[in-house]
Amino acid sequence: MRHLVIATLLCAQPWWAGLPPRARLTLTSILSARDAVARASPPRAVSAVEVTGLRKSYGSHEVLRNIDLAIAKGEIFALLGPNGAGKTTTIEILEGYRDRDDGEVNVLGVDPARADSAFRARIGIVLQSSAVYPRLRVDQTLRLFAGYYPQPREPEEVLELVGLSERARSRVRTLSGGQKRRLDLALALIGDPELIFLDEPTTGVDPVARRRAWGMIGDLRQLGKTVVLTTHYLEEAHQLADRIAILRNGEIAAEGTPAELLSEGASTEIRYRRDGETVFVHTETPTTVLHQLTAEAIEQGSELDGLEVHRPTLEDYYLDLLDEED
Numbered sequence: 001m002r003h004l005v006i007a008t009l010l011c012a013q014p015w016w017a018g019l020p021p022r023a024r025l026t027l028t029s030i031l032s033a034r035d036a037v038a039r040a041s042p043p044r045a046v047s048a049v050e051v052t053g054l055r056k057s058y059g060s061h062e063v064l065r066n067i068d069l070a071i072a073k074g075e076i077f078a079l080l081g082p083n084g085a086g087k088t089t090t091i092e093i094l095e096g097y098r099d100r101d102d103g104e105v106n107v108l109g110v111d112p113a114r115a116d117s118a119f120r121a122r123i124g125i126v127l128q129s130s131a132v133y134p135r136l137r138v139d140q141t142l143r144l145f146a147g148y149y150p151q152p153r154e155p156e157e158v159l160e161l162v163g164l165s166e167r168a169r170s171r172v173r174t175l176s177g178g179q180k181r182r183l184d185l186a187l188a189l190i191g192d193p194e195l196i197f198l199d200e201p202t203t204g205v206d207p208v209a210r211r212r213a214w215g216m217i218g219d220l221r222q223l224g225k226t227v228v229l230t231t232h233y234l235e236e237a238h239q240l241a242d243r244i245a246i247l248r249n250g251e252i253a254a255e256g257t258p259a260e261l262l263s264e265g266a267s268t269e270i271r272y273r274r275d276g277e278t279v280f281v282h283t284e285t286p287t288t289v290l291h292q293l294t295a296e297a298i299e300q301g302s303e304l305d306g307l308e309v310h311r312p313t314l315e316d317y318y319l320d321l322l323d324e325e326d
Contacts, residue, residue: 047106048073048195048226049094054103056089063089065250067103071243073194076218076227078237081247082322087230090247091197094228095125108194121149124193128200130184134173138164138183141172142190149191162186162216178209185216195226202236214239234315244314246321253321261317273306286311 049071056064064086071077081087092098093105096112096119105112110119132141139155146152159165162182167175175183188196201217202210210233218240220227231237237244238258245255254261268286272279272293283289286309297304 046072048075048108049077049228050104050106051094052104054090054093054105055101056086056093056098057101063250064093064100067250067252069245069252071226071228073226074221074224075242076221076229076240078229078231078241078244079247080231080234080237080244080318085247086250087247088199091199091228091230095123095197096120118150121151121191122194124188124191124196126184126188126196126198126201128203130180130187132172132183132187134171136172137169138172138175139168141183142186145187146190151192152190153192155190158186158189161189181213189223193225195228196220198227198229198231200231201229202231202233210236234313234318238314246318248322254317258314262312262314264317268312269310271306271308271310272304278306 047070049069051067051069054064054067054069055062067086067090069090079087079090089098093100094107094112096107096115099113107115108119108122112119133144136144139159142155142158146155156165156168159168162185164179164182164186167179172180172183198217202213214236217227217229229237229240241258243255243257244261246253254264267282267284270281270283270286270289270293281289281293290309293304
């Protein structure tokens with residue numbers, strides 16, 4: 001059964017810093033238990049997701065064209081692209097909810113096209129909209145969802161991890177928007193999944209809440225989780241993702257770490273005002289250019305009015321990549 005939950009959390013960064021001693025002890029116990037299980041279990045593949053030659057068409061329209069992906073265990077991987085690029089189709093194939101036309105797909109050692117309930121218990125799917133019962137209490141909701149999994153976490157532990165222990169006996173309908181998003185992630189974690197899919201996790205969230213959510217999502221690494229993130233917030237992908245893939249017209253147009261993508265021919269823009277006009281300088285050696293400009297200004301006894309240095313962002317890179325298509 002697919003549970004529609006959202007993984008946007010309004011927790012401080014780092015999220016466990018404000019937890020009471022008992023909660024921190026609970027977290028330590030969970031991590032220790034996880035390590036013990038890892039030592040007792042047979043070795044697993046390094047990759048959580050491996051995709052080779054993935055293709056998918058809807059009628060005559062080819063949505064995915066020979067996609068190759070590899071996502072390592074324990075990393076946060078962002079899949080970006082404009083609407084219609086094939087992100088949703090790719091994610092649904094990885095989740096096992098859509099058939100592919102061709103290619104090899106391996107998720108947690110399983111072909112999702114032939115996955116059973118045991119595979120679904122190992123993944124968490126957190127979408128933009130949630131589907132929970134508003135009249136149930138928070139703790140009742142968690143116990144209900146826990147019953148869907150063979151080896152769920154204790155609801156009390158999960159509530160402590162997401163900072164909802166004090167609202168455990170509150171009706172879901174009485175929660176604030178931020179608290180409901182914490183509940184969404186709690187529902188995603190209750191089955192103790194190895195792999196979590198986050199679809200636009202901070203859409204509609206104010207900037208302060210978004211920053212706090214980033215801290216919580218990033219800290220999922222501490223629980224040994226692999227995260228696949230889709231988002232239209234490029235800064236979010238830059239802050240959270242270990243690696244990024246950009247889809248364009250059903251193909252991988254670029255892939256790498258944020259630093260690797262930004263290093264591909266990106267130039268720095270330096271701007272300042274001279275004689276009432278704004279001067280723009282684009283350079284790949286900003287330190288040298290700044291030294292020359294400031295040395296000249298000092299020699300002349302003048303100021304570089306309105307001096308600004310704009311280093312390329314992931315959004316700049318992304319927009320330039322899409323402009324290449326046009």
